[in-house]
Structures are given as C-alpha cells and as structure tokens.
Amino acid sequence: MxxxxxxxxxxxxxxxxxxxxxxxxxxxxxxxxxxxxxxxxxxxxxxxxxxxxxxxxxxxxxxxxxxxxxxxxxxxxxxxxxxxxxxxxxxxxxxxxxxxxxxxxxxxxxxxxxxxxxxxxxxxxxxxxxxxxxxxxxxxxxxxxxxxxxxxRLRGIDVPVLGTRIHPHYGVFAPVRGEYVDLVAHTPLPPVTRCSPAGSAAFDLGTGTGVLAAVLARRGIGRVVATDISPRALACAKENAHRLALADRIEVSGPCLFPEDHADLIVCNPPWLPSRPTSPIEQGVYDADSAMLRGFLTGLSAHLRPGGEGWLVLSDLAEHLGLRTRGQLLTAIQAAHLRVVDKIDTKPRHPRSRDATDPLHAARSAEITSLWRLTTTDR
Structure with a gap:
C-alpha cells in the first residue's frame, strides 16, 4: 500500500x-x-x-x-x-x-x-x-x-435475445457487442444436447457478466456452470443469475477456467487480441500471448462428454492487425487434438466498424466474428 x-x-x-x-x-x-x-x-x-x-x-x-x-x-x-x-x-x-x-x-x-x-x-x-x-x-x-x-450497473444493458437487461459491475467487461451473444443464442445445439436439454450440462468459461450462461440456460440447458478468474466477475454473474431467476440452473464457480467436471457443451469467448492488458477492464479485450485461448483449447478434450462440443467465439480482428494468423489458430486447434465441425460467421454491428476516422478502421471494417464448433478428433 x-x-x-x-x-x-x-x-x-x-x-x-x-x-x-x-x-x-x-x-x-x-x-x-x-x-x-x-x-x-x-x-x-x-x-x-x-x-x-x-x-x-x-x-x-x-x-x-x-x-x-x-x-x-x-x-x-x-x-x-x-x-x-x-x-x-x-x-x-x-x-x-x-x-x-x-x-x-x-x-x-x-x-x-x-x-x-x-x-x-x-x-x-x-x-x-x-x-x-x-x-x-x-x-x-x-x-x-x-x-x-x-x-x-443501475440501468443495465439491453440484451434482445434474453428480452431483458444485464447489469455489469465495475471492472467487468460489459456485453455491448451483441453479435457474439447472438451467435451463442442461435447456433444449433449439439445433437447430444438437443436430445435431452434439461438433462445436459454446459460450461461458460470466462463468464464476465454471466450473459452467455444466461443465454444457455434460457435455451433449456439443465445445468450451466459459469467460471471466471475475476472475483468481481463472479459476483456480477451470480447477481445477474438471481435477477433473471436462473440461480437454480446457473452455478457460478471460480476463480478458475475449467471447473472439475464434464459437460456436453463448453462455450468460451476469450479476449480477442493477444496483447497485454493495462487495466482490469481491458482483460476482457486483451490477453497476453493468448493465454486464455490456449488454455481453453488444451483443456477442452479433458472436460467434454462423449458427443459434446466446444464453442469458441472469436473475432478475426487480431488477424487483420497482424497479431495472429489463421494458420496459428488452426495449428493450435489441431495440436489440442480437436477438429472443426463448423464455423458460423457474422459481421460486427458496433459503430466503430463504420468510423472512418478510427486509426484501426481498415481492420475493424473487415472484421468477422465467428463461432467455431469444435469436437475431439477421436469422436
């Protein structure tokens, strides 16, 4: 001090x-x-x-x-x-x-x-x-x-797919970009989950406000475990689960990346840019050496149930900025003994993607956000 x-x-x-x-x-x-x-x-x-x-x-x-x-x-x-x-x-x-x-x-x-x-x-x-x-x-x-x-925190942020608002806490990344939330809300669930959603389990890794955990619970997943390494995020996610009357289906756990369990669906929306954060709030955007992305990929197989999928939600902005190549991402997926089942893409809708005065406009205007459906190579 x-x-x-x-x-x-x-x-x-x-x-x-x-x-x-x-x-x-x-x-x-x-x-x-x-x-x-x-x-x-x-x-x-x-x-x-x-x-x-x-x-x-x-x-x-x-x-x-x-x-x-x-x-x-x-x-x-x-x-x-x-x-x-x-x-x-x-x-x-x-x-x-x-x-x-x-x-x-x-x-x-x-x-x-x-x-x-x-x-x-x-x-x-x-x-x-x-x-x-x-x-x-x-x-x-x-x-x-x-x-x-x-x-x-008082007003909250409107999340149309939930039909309500999410209330971020200080130091917790707010879901102001709705395209990644929409991807998780509309991508078809894995077949093993669709057969019995109420009896299935999902993880939301790096939950932040808990918005993706809430989306998964609203889609009928019986048990959702939301994790984060930030105590502020854990408290925020827990409060939002109570606000949305989902506390009986969303379990907030941490600080950790993976809980000690297995799931049919594991969702991760890691920081998109491999660079060092300079403040707590920047940890939602910047991640030195892509540590969380690599942690998700290397730990996914050990936590998936048979027939399960891992959903990686990731922007290609880092590729346009020369911070990471598509080849490096695909190599990391292959090295983790994972294969790509599908990739669903969407364009950003935030104002900065259309702001020609932004110094990073060329990269932002070309950005694509994708949901990568992954499973293990032996399944």
Missing part, C-alpha cells in the same frame, strides 16, 4: 494512493484549482507531477478534457501497416492514460468528495472498492469511470 503526500500552505497531508490500473505513485504532488490553466496542467502532468484538485468539480472535468485535446493533437502517419497502427494506437492510449491519470482527487473517509458541486459518489465507490479504509487519492479519470460504471 502506497501513501501519497502533499502540502497546502504550511500543512503537510497524506492519504492512501489507489490506482486500478497499477499506475505508480506520482513523484511529486502539487495542489491545483480553478486558476490553473490547461497548458500548465498538461506540462506538469507530462513531467510526472500529480495535480491534486481543490477547485470546482465540474471545472476539473473541463480541465481533464482540455488536457486530452492537447494530447490528441498529434496523429500518427497514414503510411503505416495495420500492425504498426495497432502498436501506435496502444502506445498513444497508454501515454494518454498516464498523463490524464495525474489529475487527482481526494476521497475522504467514507468516500465523500469535498469539492464544490461534487456529486455523491459514496455508493459508486462502495461498489467498486468495497468498504472504505480511510482517505485515499485516486485519479479523476478513474473516479469518472467508477461513476459511469455505477450508472451502467
């Missing part, structure tokens, strides 16, 4: 430092307020100085946006490969997060923000961080993320 120190007037203060993405403690902290200009704040933040805000809360948000505009002025050259564009995009994102993450706010004991026009963030922080442990300093950017996650 790190402690952050600063001085106001002639008085020295300290508080616990907290960063969800593991940002290092600022080397130096100065107090800033409504008189601080964006150019000055940007310059100090780039130098590594933490800026503890003591002015109006809304003005702090304006300052954060102004600092962001100064970062965004530099645009990469158009004459780059997709792999180079992705690397530049990741480095630019990391730089942006570092600089903007140096505008700080103090949360008093009990998660109150003693700034003019500050919102009541106590409930949101309690959901994200658990019971308070005294005053702590976090980045304003992180606090805004906590507030936004609280609103998403």
């Amino acid at each position: 790190s402690t952050i120190h600063w001085t106001e007037g002639h008085t020295h203060h300290s508080a616990r430092w907290h960063s969800e993405n593991g940002s290092a403690l600022p080397r130096r902290v100065v107090v800033v307020d409504d008189r601080t200009k964006a150019d000055e704040a940007y310059r100090r933040a780039r130098q590594g100085t933490g800026l503890l805000w003591q002015g109006d809360f809304h003005n702090a948000r304006h300052l954060l946006r102004a600092m962001g505009r100064r970062i965004d002025r530099k645009r990469p050259s158009a004459n780059t490969s997709q792999k180079e564009s992705f690397d530049l995009h990741r480095r630019a994102g990391a730089h942006r997060a570092r600089v903007l993450g140096r505008l700080l706010v103090l949360l008093d004991d009990g998660y109150t923000v003693a700034l003019r026009r500050a919102p009541d963030v106590r409930h949101a922080c309690l959901e994200a961080y658990g019971p308070p442990k005294g005053p702590m300093v976090i980045s304003l950017r992180e606090l805004l993320g906590v507030i936004g996650a609280h609103q998403w």
Whole structure:
C-alpha cells in the first residue's frame, strides 16, 4: 500500500494512493484549482507531477478534457501497416492514460468528495472498492469511470435475445457487442444436447457478466456452470443469475477456467487480441500471448462428454492487425487434438466498424466474428 503526500500552505497531508490500473505513485504532488490553466496542467502532468484538485468539480472535468485535446493533437502517419497502427494506437492510449491519470482527487473517509458541486459518489465507490479504509487519492479519470460504471450497473444493458437487461459491475467487461451473444443464442445445439436439454450440462468459461450462461440456460440447458478468474466477475454473474431467476440452473464457480467436471457443451469467448492488458477492464479485450485461448483449447478434450462440443467465439480482428494468423489458430486447434465441425460467421454491428476516422478502421471494417464448433478428433 502506497501513501501519497502533499502540502497546502504550511500543512503537510497524506492519504492512501489507489490506482486500478497499477499506475505508480506520482513523484511529486502539487495542489491545483480553478486558476490553473490547461497548458500548465498538461506540462506538469507530462513531467510526472500529480495535480491534486481543490477547485470546482465540474471545472476539473473541463480541465481533464482540455488536457486530452492537447494530447490528441498529434496523429500518427497514414503510411503505416495495420500492425504498426495497432502498436501506435496502444502506445498513444497508454501515454494518454498516464498523463490524464495525474489529475487527482481526494476521497475522504467514507468516500465523500469535498469539492464544490461534487456529486455523491459514496455508493459508486462502495461498489467498486468495497468498504472504505480511510482517505485515499485516486485519479479523476478513474473516479469518472467508477461513476459511469455505477450508472451502467443501475440501468443495465439491453440484451434482445434474453428480452431483458444485464447489469455489469465495475471492472467487468460489459456485453455491448451483441453479435457474439447472438451467435451463442442461435447456433444449433449439439445433437447430444438437443436430445435431452434439461438433462445436459454446459460450461461458460470466462463468464464476465454471466450473459452467455444466461443465454444457455434460457435455451433449456439443465445445468450451466459459469467460471471466471475475476472475483468481481463472479459476483456480477451470480447477481445477474438471481435477477433473471436462473440461480437454480446457473452455478457460478471460480476463480478458475475449467471447473472439475464434464459437460456436453463448453462455450468460451476469450479476449480477442493477444496483447497485454493495462487495466482490469481491458482483460476482457486483451490477453497476453493468448493465454486464455490456449488454455481453453488444451483443456477442452479433458472436460467434454462423449458427443459434446466446444464453442469458441472469436473475432478475426487480431488477424487483420497482424497479431495472429489463421494458420496459428488452426495449428493450435489441431495440436489440442480437436477438429472443426463448423464455423458460423457474422459481421460486427458496433459503430466503430463504420468510423472512418478510427486509426484501426481498415481492420475493424473487415472484421468477422465467428463461432467455431469444435469436437475431439477421436469422436
């Protein structure tokens, strides 16, 4: 646990430092307020100085946006490969997060923000961080993320195939891209499962919010085991199962990838890009060295019942970005003693696939999301 120190007037203060993405403690902290200009704040933040805000809360948000505009002025050259564009995009994102993450706010004991026009963030922080442990300093950017996650948790996200809403928790990847959910909802179940769905079992590996587990249960699967390595995801999936009145058919287990059991259908929607995540929420998108994908493939045979199938839901965006080839994926499937029964494809529907200003537009516009139906080579 790190402690952050600063001085106001002639008085020295300290508080616990907290960063969800593991940002290092600022080397130096100065107090800033409504008189601080964006150019000055940007310059100090780039130098590594933490800026503890003591002015109006809304003005702090304006300052954060102004600092962001100064970062965004530099645009990469158009004459780059997709792999180079992705690397530049990741480095630019990391730089942006570092600089903007140096505008700080103090949360008093009990998660109150003693700034003019500050919102009541106590409930949101309690959901994200658990019971308070005294005053702590976090980045304003992180606090805004906590507030936004609280609103998403309250409102939920509409999932048409369920006819209801799923409520994500802070730090849990939300099902904002519906095409992968639709693939699991509409792909024909394995023959062994169709014969007796109520007596069959399915696993949802890396369940997140539990949305795919809920889809499988609604399709009539008698027992669904939802796993994840994240305690936040496990709590989120369990809460959503109760909300949907499916707690008697969805068992939330973990932290783990595979449960100690066998199933007729095993579904996995791993992170699609083999790159290192820089924050907990990025673990739903980035997976260093495709660890979860490889874990799913190598462990599938040992957990499938005779006649069962494994469903791998995966985008080919990594292939378009030069991060993984189709040959590497097929080799990994073959090395795990699996064969492809079928592959069902769909095009993405999210707005970024149509945004020509996105630096990764060429790859996103060509992206295909697929459900790979896999079974063992000896069946």
